[in-house]
Amino acid sequence: MAVGSPSIPPGKVNIPFYRDTRIIAVIVQIVFALLVAVGIWYLYSNMMNGLRQANLLPTFSFLSVPAGFPIAESVIEYNPSMTYGWAFVVGILNTVRVAVIGIILATLLGLILGIARLSDNWLLRNVALVYVEIVRNIPLLLQLIFWFSLTRLFPRIQESIDIGGLIFLHNRGVTMAWPQAGNDFDTWMQWVYGGIVVGGIFYVVRRIQFIRRDRPGVALPYAFLIALGIAFLGFLVTYLMNGVWPVSLSVPVLQRFNFEGGITVTNSFAALLIGLVIYTAVFIGEIVRSGILAVSKGQREAARALGLTPGQTMRLVILPQALRVIVPPLTSQYLNLTKNSSLAIAIAYPDLFYVANTINNQTGQAIPVILMLMASYLSVSLLTSLFMNWYNRRIQLVER
Amino acid sequence: MRKHIILVLAGILSFVLAACGGQAQQAPTTAPAQPATTAPEQPTAAPAPAPTAAPAATSAPAGGTSAQPAAGGVIERILSRGRLICGVNNNPLPGFASVDSAGVYRGFDIDFCRAVAAALFDDPTKIDFRPLSAQERFTALQSGEIDVLIRNSTWTLGRDGALGLDWAPTTFYDGQGMMVRKDSGIETLEDMNGATICVQTGTTTELNLADQFRARGLTFTPVVFPDGDSTRAAYDAGQCDGFTTDKSGLVSSLTLLSNPADHKILEVTMSKEPLGPAVRQGDPQWFDAVRWIVFATFQAEEYGITSQNLDQFLNSDVPEIRRFLGLEGELGAGIGLPNDFAVRIIRHVGNYAEIYNRNLGPDTPFNLPRGLNSLYTNGGLLYSPPFR
Numbered sequence: 001m002a003v004g005s006p007s008i009p010p011g012k013v014n015i016p017f018y019r020d021t022r023i024i025a026v027i028v029q030i031v032f033a034l035l036v037a038v039g040i041w042y043l044y045s046n047m048m049n050g051l052r053q054a055n056l057l058p059t060f061s062f063l064s065v066p067a068g069f070p071i072a073e074s075v076i077e078y079n080p081s082m083t084y085g086w087a088f089v090v091g092i093l094n095t096v097r098v099a100v101i102g103i104i105l106a107t108l109l110g111l112i113l114g115i116a117r118l119s120d121n122w123l124l125r126n127v128a129l130v131y132v133e134i135v136r137n138i139p140l141l142l143q144l145i146f147w148f149s150l151t152r153l154f155p156r157i158q159e160s161i162d163i164g165g166l167i168f169l170h171n172r173g174v175t176m177a178w179p180q181a182g183n184d185f186d187t188w189m190q191w192v193y194g195g196i197v198v199g200g201i202f203y204v205v206r207r208i209q210f211i212r213r214d215r216p217g218v219a220l221p222y223a224f225l226i227a228l229g230i231a232f233l234g235f236l237v238t239y240l241m242n243g244v245w246p247v248s249l250s251v252p253v254l255q256r257f258n259f260e261g262g263i264t265v266t267n268s269f270a271a272l273l274i275g276l277v278i279y280t281a282v283f284i285g286e287i288v289r290s291g292i293l294a295v296s297k298g299q300r301e302a303a304r305a306l307g308l309t310p311g312q313t314m315r316l317v318i319l320p321q322a323l324r325v326i327v328p329p330l331t332s333q334y335l336n337l338t339k340n341s342s343l344a345i346a347i348a349y350p351d352l353f354y355v356a357n358t359i360n361n362q363t364g365q366a367i368p369v370i371l372m373l374m375a376s377y378l379s380v381s382l383l384t385s386l387f388m389n390w391y392n393r394r395i396q397l398v399e400r
Numbered sequence: 401m402r403k404h405i406i407l408v409l410a411g412i413l414s415f416v417l418a419a420c421g422g423q424a425q426q427a428p429t430t431a432p433a434q435p436a437t438t439a440p441e442q443p444t445a446a447p448a449p450a451p452t453a454a455p456a457a458t459s460a461p462a463g464g465t466s467a468q469p470a471a472g473g474v475i476e477r478i479l480s481r482g483r484l485i486c487g488v489n490n491n492p493l494p495g496f497a498s499v500d501s502a503g504v505y506r507g508f509d510i511d512f513c514r515a516v517a518a519a520l521f522d523d524p525t526k527i528d529f530r531p532l533s534a535q536e537r538f539t540a541l542q543s544g545e546i547d548v549l550i551r552n553s554t555w556t557l558g559r560d561g562a563l564g565l566d567w568a569p570t571t572f573y574d575g576q577g578m579m580v581r582k583d584s585g586i587e588t589l590e591d592m593n594g595a596t597i598c599v600q601t602g603t604t605t606e607l608n609l610a611d612q613f614r615a616r617g618l619t620f621t622p623v624v625f626p627d628g629d630s631t632r633a634a635y636d637a638g639q640c641d642g643f644t645t646d647k648s649g650l651v652s653s654l655t656l657l658s659n660p661a662d663h664k665i666l667e668v669t670m671s672k673e674p675l676g677p678a679v680r681q682g683d684p685q686w687f688d689a690v691r692w693i694v695f696a697t698f699q700a701e702e703y704g705i706t707s708q709n710l711d712q713f714l715n716s717d718v719p720e721i722r723r724f725l726g727l728e729g730e731l732g733a734g735i736g737l738p739n740d741f742a743v744r745i746i747r748h749v750g751n752y753a754e755i756y757n758r759n760l761g762p763d764t765p766f767n768l769p770r771g772l773n774s775l776y777t778n779g780g781l782l783y784s785p786p787f788r
Contacts, residue, residue, distance in 0.1 A: 055681050172639055
């Protein structure tokens with residue numbers, strides 16, 4: 001062997017495989033992956049063994065069995081004769097409902113809060129400060145239970161607080177007069193669709209014009225106005241043709257147990273929404289504040305020098321630049337709000353977590369139900385961050 | 401550096417090779433050794449393979465059967481832990497499970513926990529109570545967090561089958577009722593069309609309510625809480641027109657309302673609710689033990705044996721009483737309990753009548769009539785198979 005060694009060019013030395021770091025690295029990784037796989041397999045077979053002994057083998061067949069339990073609030077049609085699968089969907093939609101409304105309201109409140117904390121007005125600034133310090137230091141669950149207990153202080157439904165005969169406050173929630181579709185609703189909806197189409201066309205045409213002339217311009221508000229105008233015109237026309245409004249106000253009337261007509265926001269939903277909004281808005285407010293502070297002071301001074309009012313400065317100069325800093329942490333707050341809504345179980349709002357728990361309790365199918373629960377929260381969260389990431393990229397493009 | 405890696409790898413390799421080769425060689429010698437370590441209490445049965453163990457253990461007729469499940473059995477686990485873990489109701493349900501002013505658990509269900517502990521340890525205090533909500537209870541049992549669940553849980557086919565549980569004999573025959581305000585003018589369920597009803601989630605009550613209203617073509621709005629405490633509080637605050645749970649639970653909750661005189665329980669029974677202890681499926685011996693502990697309380701009442709007069713009965717010449725009290729025979733061994741388990745239960749907790757009267761009887765605020773919960777000799781449903 002020693003004779004042949006000189007013929008091997010330097011740099012191409014035959015390294016035995018067990019001394020070659022590249023090969024060792026691969027081997028080590030394969031060994032590690034095998035260990036992980038064996039570990040998972042061991043845990044899995046252990047679990048299946050235990051479940052088999054307890055006669056609890058996981059299956060998804062329960063999804064098509066009638067659920068049998070009632071759900072108090074539902075966005076879609078539901079009654080106890082429908083399946084567990086459908087009940088699960090009801091839970092998802094209930095969570096999405098509170099999350100979407102909550103995110104919108106928390107963003108608005110947070111924006112106001114963030115700006116207020118930087119206000120020149122001493123009172124406003126300190127009120128905002130006190131609010132932030134109090135709310136963020138109290139656990140959310142406690143706040144939810146506080147808001148829910150507060151609804152107990154309202155009178156019983158038979159003795160509701162009457163506000164102008166249109167809004168009724170009672171300890172089961174708020175009942176309000178609410179628009180109700182009349183017979184000619186469909187006729188009027190055609191006008192509405194027409195308005196949307198015309199508005200859309202107007203917007204596109206204007207945008208093309210602006211781009212051709214290479215000048216900035218505002219098109220969206222006019223498009224909205226046109227759509228609204230056509231809808232309103234249609235509203236009047238349908239009334240004149242038939243003598244009945246296509247949409248009328250449904251005024252709630254107290255029946256023996258409940259209000260008939262109008263719309264009722266239950267105290268559970270209201271407490272959950274208020275709790276989530278007030279709690280999340282604090283964190284959003286701090287994010288907004290940090291975003292505004294991150295915009296260089298010179299920008300504000302330059303805007304002022306151009307003669308912009310403080311409102312215009314904020315709206316046109318500061319906030320668009322602050323958004324780049326604000327959006328990424330804002331995404332986590334949106335996700336937090338969605339996930340925190342699972343605390344609803346404490347205040348009787350039938351969200352996803354509550355429904356999944358009940359299904360688990362009745363069917364004993366803990367593993368499939370937990371998997372479904374995790375998959376649902378995961379997809380809601382991923383969709384939220386997908387949207388926010390898209391938005392983030394968009395506003396970063398504007399920056400150039 | 402590389403040398404180190406090679407050394408380590410070589411070491412691992414030789415280790416693995418040695419282990420593989422070693423295992424093949426040692427297989428015959430290690431196999432018998434394993435049972436010896438897992439079942440140290442049966443040294444005679446250990447070296448012999450399982451099939452021959454049963455005839456070998458001739459001294460105890462049930463020795464063979466008890467040796468098998470005892471290895472990893474629930475009873476052995478409880479005994480080695482030194483305490484029973486009993487799942488009970490997490491919300492105060494006076495009469496069944498609640499904590500008194502001294503911090504001691506009291507109630508009908510609690511006394512059955514004590515009976516199980518007394519049978520196992522001759523000491524009714526060796527219990528860890530695990531308060532559970534209706535939603536948590538079955539998962540806690542399935543996962544082995546608790547040994548036995550005594551939390552007014554209804555025995556149903558679905559739970560017995562799909563939930564992987566086994567129910568010991570019913571300790572309390574109950575039915576679902578409905579509580580309303582007196583001033584509401586409600587007399588029957590039909591009067592409640594459109595009403596809002598408070599109910600605890602994860603219960604049979606929740607399901608029966610939906611069934612009953614659906615069958616009668618009535619609508620209702622449920623207000624559902626995970627625990628009985630908040631359910632009752634919501635009803636008390638007037639957030640619901642009705643409050644439904646088992647009748648015994650209603651009687652018990654009535655005492656906790658802010659103004660009990662304003663409420664009444666409707667004359668309607670919506671379901672059968674047999675309540676009793678439940679154990680996890682998969683350990684027949686433990687199931688048998690819990691089952692016969694409950695039967696022992698029935699049988700003691702039937703014989704008229706109480707915690708007061710127990711000592712007289714211990715001198716009894718009647719063969720069946722002597723067998724029942726473990727003075728003769730080896731009845732306890734078959735179910736993994738000491739022979740005198742009935743004596744232990746009666747001495748520490750008493751017979752069924754004592755348990756009932758102490759918690760729900762005439763001297764308590766509830767004063768629940770025995771009704772179905774009488775011995776079969778008095779027209780009730782309590783019936784114990786023979787202790788022989």
